[in-house]
Amino acid sequence: MAQLQQRQRLVVTRTLPQASQARLDKGFEGIDIIQWKEDRTIPRPEFLKMVKGADGILCLLTEKIDAELLDAAGPQLKVVSTMSVGFDHVNVPELESRKIALGITPGVLTEATADTTLLLVLSAARRIRESMDAVINGGWAEWSPTWLLGTQFTEKTVGIVGLGRIGVAVAKRLKAFGVQKFLYQGTRRKEGSEQEIGGEVEFVDMERLLKESDVICVCCALNDKTKNMFDYNAFSKMKKNVVFVNTARGGIVDQDGLIRALREGKIGSVGLDVTVPEPLPQDSELLKFPNCIVLPHIGSATLETRTAMSEIAINNVLSGIKGDRLPFPHDA
Ligand code: DGY
Numbered sequence: 001m002a003q004l005q006q007r008q009r010l011v012v013t014r015t016l017p018q019a020s021q022a023r024l025d026k027g028f029e030g031i032d033i034i035q036w037k038e039d040r041t042i043p044r045p046e047f048l049k050m051v052k053g054a055d056g057i058l059c060l061l062t063e064k065i066d067a068e069l070l071d072a073a074g075p076q077l078k079v080v081s082t083m084s085v086g087f088d089h090v091n092v093p094e095l096e097s098r099k100i101a102l103g104i105t106p107g108v109l110t111e112a113t114a115d116t117t118l119l120l121v122l123s124a125a126r127r128i129r130e131s132m133d134a135v136i137n138g139g140w141a142e143w144s145p146t147w148l149l150g151t152q153f154t155e156k157t158v159g160i161v162g163l164g165r166i167g168v169a170v171a172k173r174l175k176a177f178g179v180q181k182f183l184y185q186g187t188r189r190k191e192g193s194e195q196e197i198g199g200e201v202e203f204v205d206m207e208r209l210l211k212e213s214d215v216i217c218v219c220c221a222l223n224d225k226t227k228n229m230f231d232y233n234a235f236s237k238m239k240k241n242v243v244f245v246n247t248a249r250g251g252i253v254d255q256d257g258l259i260r261a262l263r264e265g266k267i268g269s270v271g272l273d274v275t276v277p278e279p280l281p282q283d284s285e286l287l288k289f290p291n292c293i294v295l296p297h298i299g300s301a302t303l304e305t306r307t308a309m310s311e312i313a314i315n316n317v318l319s320g321i322k323g324d325r326l327p328f329p330h331d332a
Contacts, residue, residue, distance in 0.1 A: 125153070161229075185203075
């Protein structure tokens with residue numbers, strides 16, 4: 001008699017964008033789907049209960065995947081698939097020691113995140129927050145030759161920290177604005193990326209990047225080496241009028257150091273899509289500076305990108321449950 005195949009258990013921590021949710025709702029043969037469907041992050045105690053017996057987990061960057069969670073899931077867990085390219089919320093050594101695969105969603109959020117970076121660079125450089133506040137609050141008295149003067153990009157130098165896919169896409173966009181020179185920092189020189197951007201692109205040490213850049217864009221991953229990389233000391237070395245933008249992870253910036261630098265007028269303008277914590281409390285001092293724009297982590301928030309991310313996340317988790325190689329493992 002043929003042996004009955006054991007059903008697999010897939011835990012999904014949130015409702016997905018429409019097309020991917022429809023795919024989940026149709027179901028997959030031999031798989032029971034247990035999904036948190038409320039439009040808010042699953043509370044940790046619920047997650048710890050729900051995950052019991054899971055063969056695969058499809059989660060978001062809002063869920064911490066650590067030893068406690070993996071213990072709660074049990075030894076049958078084969079795969080964690082996060083609907084994100086960043087995976088600093090996952091304890092990778094714990095997963096590796098338990099031979100659990102980790103899937104991520106690289107590539108598909110490059111354009112949307114680069115667009116958001118440009119949005120922040122332009123908005124910070126051209127003082128959009130102050131301009132809009134003036135219109136709304138009656139501060140717009142008349143046209144003035146000296147009022148709300150920002151900075152432009154022609155003949156300027158841009159520093160990119162992390163010249164990965166997103167860093168390159170940011171540089172290519174900024175090049176069209178007349179930027180003369182790109183300096184970049186990262187784990188190694190990337191000649192292919194230099195050629196893709198074209199023109200003057202130089203791999204430099206951090207000191208030079210901080211000192212010479214008119215605009216600095218943070219596009220690297222958060223890890224032990226990059227945590228708090230931008231502290232008060234780093235901000236003190238930047239040009240006084242620098243435009244500083246972070247669309248990567250809040251933890252790369254020491255926020256107290258940033259607040260001190262802003263308070264002391266050490267930096268020109270700031271654009272952040274990421275903070276610590278998220279959401280940023282409404283009484284955070286960061287929100288008080290007119291030259292600091294904060295967005296609620298919307299870097300990849302387009303329908304196209306979020307759908308592509310959730311499709312990859314589903315494909316990763318299904319492959320992992322079957323015991324196949326993931327289409328997009330974290331260490332590819
Ligand atoms: C990611 O996928 O890591 C992004 O931060 C989501 O916008």
